[in-house]
Amino acid sequence: MKKILKIVGVFVLAVVVLLIAAPFLLKDQIAQVIKDKLNNSLNAQVDFAEVDLSLFSAFPDASLNLKKLQVINKEPFVGDTLFYSDAIKLSLPVMDLFNEVGEPIEVHELTIDDAIARLKVDATGAANWDIAVRDSAFAKAETTQTPQENTGFVFDLNHYEINNSSFSYIDEESKNVLLLNELNHEGTGDFSLNESTLQTITNAKVTYELDGIKYINDQDVSLVADVLMNLDDQRYTFKENEAKVNDLPLELDGFVDLEENSTLVDLTFKTPSSDFKNFFALIPQEYRSNLEGITTTGDFIVNGTINGEVTDELIPKMDIKVSSQNASFKYPDLPQTVRNINFNAALLNTTGKVEDTYLSVPSATFNLAGETVSAKALVTRLTENMKVDLEARGIIDLLKLQQAIPFPDNTSFNGILDLDIATVFDMESVENEAMRISKPKDWQNLEISPIKVMRLTNPLM
Template sequence: MKKILKITGISLLIIVILLLVAPFIFQSQIKDMVRNFINNSVNANVEFADVSLSFLSSFPQANVTVDDLKITNFEPFKDETLASVKSLSFDMSIKELFKKADEGPIVVNSIYINEALINLKINKFGDANYDITKTKENIDINTEKSEGFTLNIEDYAITKSVLTYLDEGSNTKLHVTELDHSGSGTFSESVSKLNTKSEANVTLSLDNTEYLSNNSVKLDALIDLDLKNSKYTFKENKGLINDLPLEFSGYVQLVEGGQNIDIAFENPGSSFKDFLAVIPKVYSKNISDVETSGNFKVSGKIKGLVTEKTIPTLDINIVSNNASFKYPDLPKRVENISINAAIKNTTGNVDDTFLDLKTLNFKIDEDEFKSSVVIKNLTKNMLVNANIDGVLNLANITKAYPVTLKNELSGIIKTKLNTNFDMNAIETNAYDRIKNNGNISVNDFVFSSVDIVNPLNISQANVSFKPGTVTLENFKATTGKTDLNATGTINNLLGFLLSDKKLKGDFNVISNNFLVSDFMVEGGSDRPVNQSTEPNDALKIPAFMDCSITVDAKTVVYDNLTLTNVKGKLLIKDETANLQNVTSDLLGGKLNMTGLVDTKSKTPTFNMDLGMSNFDISQSFKDLDMLENLAPIAKVLQGKLNSAITLSGTLGDDFTPLMSSISGGALAELLTTKVEPKNAPLFDALTSKLSFIDFDKLDLKDLKTALKFENGRVTLSPFNINYKDIDVTVAGNHGFDKSMDYNVIFNVPAKYLGGEVNRLIGKINDNEVNKISIPITANLTGSFTSPKVQTDLTSGVKNLTTQLIEIEKQKLLNNGKDKIKDLLGINGGNQTTNGSTNTQTGSPVKNVINDIFSSGNTPSTNPSAPTDSTKQPVNVVKDVLGGLFGKSKKKKDTIKQ
């Protein structure tokens, strides 16, 4: 006995060892088998990471597993992925692995697919990407009988997979996720049965109409397979769409040119709770404890041919009468529910499919809501005829149904409206085909959101509908301290609500008090305003708006500025706001604005023309950062300003200009202006250098100048001002960083340049001397807060003193000439008795002196006498008479530096 057990144990051990070792022995053979089968079966590029063989996992059968399988199409779907599978495994008899070439194809009993991603596609030309099987003539005649697979499936499974199907010709889309499907049966007989279980989330749309939206679907189906006639009959089939149970029967048969379908279905029960079960659980929550009354029945028949030109006829009905429901944790009940809806097609032509919602009524408390709608021509130019009549208290929605709203809602909406239109009319703005009649009113509507600082309270709003026109009869609302009162017209409200059309209209907005801060979220300086996007994203003008807005606001408050009597027009289109003749009272004057703000690009830009009239200078340059950067020194001025400014640049996230980006120009005129230089470092520095000017008495009235600014610097065109009888010329530039480089030239009369100079002027006692002035340049550098002033008064005074001394000498010389002439009795010649002058008479000395003081020729009485051509006559006289008048040395004039 021990020997038998020992032999048995050794045998089992050998078998186990063989089962473990065999896969390694036959690994290469298995890879070749799989590779050859693929190459001889499909027209596609197939790749896989590895092929493994196991005798233990599926003993007594062998298991072949292909890892990371990927199938990529050839033309016309070149390089598109048809399928990718994490693992694909086959179970087959061990003997199938050792079949010889003449023993027939390999029989596969089970197939398991895990984590597959399958993309099935039919393009607009009818080509299918899954049609990759090689035709018979393309198969090697020597391998046709020797290699391949025969499917004799006992069971199969697909787990954790995704299937996408797209038919571009019929615009059909099917998206199946979280697919788990399994089945058992056999395909080897002509008639057999297949028992399947399926579970997935399904989204289905036909021609852009979505019929299923990620709905949970479960299906247990027993299917008769008539492979000879390609007919598949459903027996004992039960399914769930969300939690709605359905039973169905019928068949699908493949025929030439399409499929023949005959299927009927209905829900086995009739409780209204079945209706709640249709709604996805994310919205309906747990319905197990919901109290319901009334009935709910869904039934349908789908019968006919599916071809390129036809669909089966449809007769699907949904009916509920006098139903109600109440969630146990909510205070309100929804009652008097009536539903009567049908989806029909009686011709098989897809364009003849229509939805007829005869009744959709309900009541919450005393508020009744009634509606009906017919939608035809679903696949092309959809036709809609709807009637809505009812009252809806928004606050009761969350009290009766477990829906979680992102933002709080309250208010009462009253609607009585009939609308009749086709979608093409909306898309082409053919307003004559859009028939709207009725009105909608909103009262005490409150909307709050993280995107706005304060709740929006609409006390009253009325919208009336007439063919082609929607009129906003009144709109009264408040948010924070802001009040709004608007009227206007909307041209394409349905286009905006039902498609991607822009909201077009003309509006008039009146406000007594408008605070910009009521529409801006709080945060850092880089925080964007009134939006829920990331903090680094700038505010955008809505792309959906194409509106004209006329504004009349008594008071607008922005930051520390208060604008009054704001009027003008704002055109909003293509993410651009165009301001047209916007006027306002500001800082004691009038402001006029024209320009645009463009937010199409990532960084918003602006281009603006500003006209300012009678602005208070001191206040303007104190409260307006842009003006202070343009002329920092102006804040010490008192008086009025007229200015025209043209500027462009980029805006920051809070819609204020980025100063470094600004370029443009300005013309400025000062009215009734004086200087208040107290506590101004620049004027303190100038006063310390220039004692002859008192800036308190500087008059800038009627001053006009021009500015140009670009790349962060402001260039000042030269301009002149007067201080008493001093002419002043100013020119230069400064930066937005307050740095400066200016030259100020003072044409200073001599009398202002010190006591010594004044005494010298008094001694000369000549009116022409009083008119003499010298230019003194003050170079201003550094910054407006820490200025550096350099002047060169010494050289100017020195030059002036030299001029005055020279004038005094010339005056003395002229006086000396007259004295000499009187002393020598020289009167320019003797007169004859008849009054004529005799230049040839008189003494020789007189003639010589006359010649000296004449045109500068040498004395005519002695033409041969030597002359000194280097000395002018005046210099000769100075040499001769120098001792007579004496030469007193003058002290240098001094001036206070």
């Protein structure tokens, strides 16, 4: 019996030593297998600095760590870095590491750290992420679009993470720019099932720009959401969720459906509360450092719908409304209160054509030191030569304004601004200085330093 136990003990020790030594003995061979699989699956150059392998940390799976991985585009984006990551960690079956080049590797867990992803569509509509290798039948006949059998990685995930990363999407054709910085995202679910719930947590700083106009500028956005996944139909439905833009809470419902030639979107969102303090949450962080202690009254409501097809020619239709009634605010260290704040604004698109998106502000009023200021505006052609139709009337005592709103240091205000403006202009006229500027005859002893103010009337169209 002792002899048998001794033999078993020696065998177990040998297996443990082999498991410890294998990653070091086979590291170069495994690294080459990974590179071959990636490069044979993608029409891009894939490389990484080194591979670390552990057979214990994710047992019974192996843990594979690829360091300084980069994906470099070929034509027509030759030399561009599509993707880079300091470290990518994968958990996968041990024996998959020894598959032949033509056999896929199954991934159960994925962690991406300190990554940069740069997605781009050029003026011709070509996308730099379209790098999947197609079979020869696709090359010979446009009507046959059968992808090559997967010879790289199969993502049968239970958990994934993206940490401290950045993502950019630039579409030169539609002039859309989306930037996500300080991106942290994780999801837990079972991708092996046709239908399951994916639990997700996302945080990022978001910038969105359309035709040179920043509609969202480095805003903190977070989302905690359960997503019902139907992988056969490629339909993803939002269930319980909690979203925030800066500190503005939003509830989001609806679905995203990935079709063969388009994406169907049907989303609704709203603020769960109507406190006017929510308005200040939309102000970027660097401009709202003095909000502590601010008092507000009245309401602020955001609600909207986004639905329709997303294709090369269409965007979803949208109806996004923002309103406030009988609101006021006062900063704790300033004597003046801004009262009777009322406004309605809407971002609308009823056709799905990007050029038909417009901003309507039918009414906006506030009262400062007993004087009421009112305005209304219509902004059209947002993606082309933007056109602004603006009216504004009222009297603003600039000294009182400085006593109601904190401005940057070394900025001083003095004088009375008497507004009586009705103007229509386009941005090309502004850029080409094709504007007539009236003398400030209705400004009394106006001094604004270091800010320079001009009044525009009757711009040339």
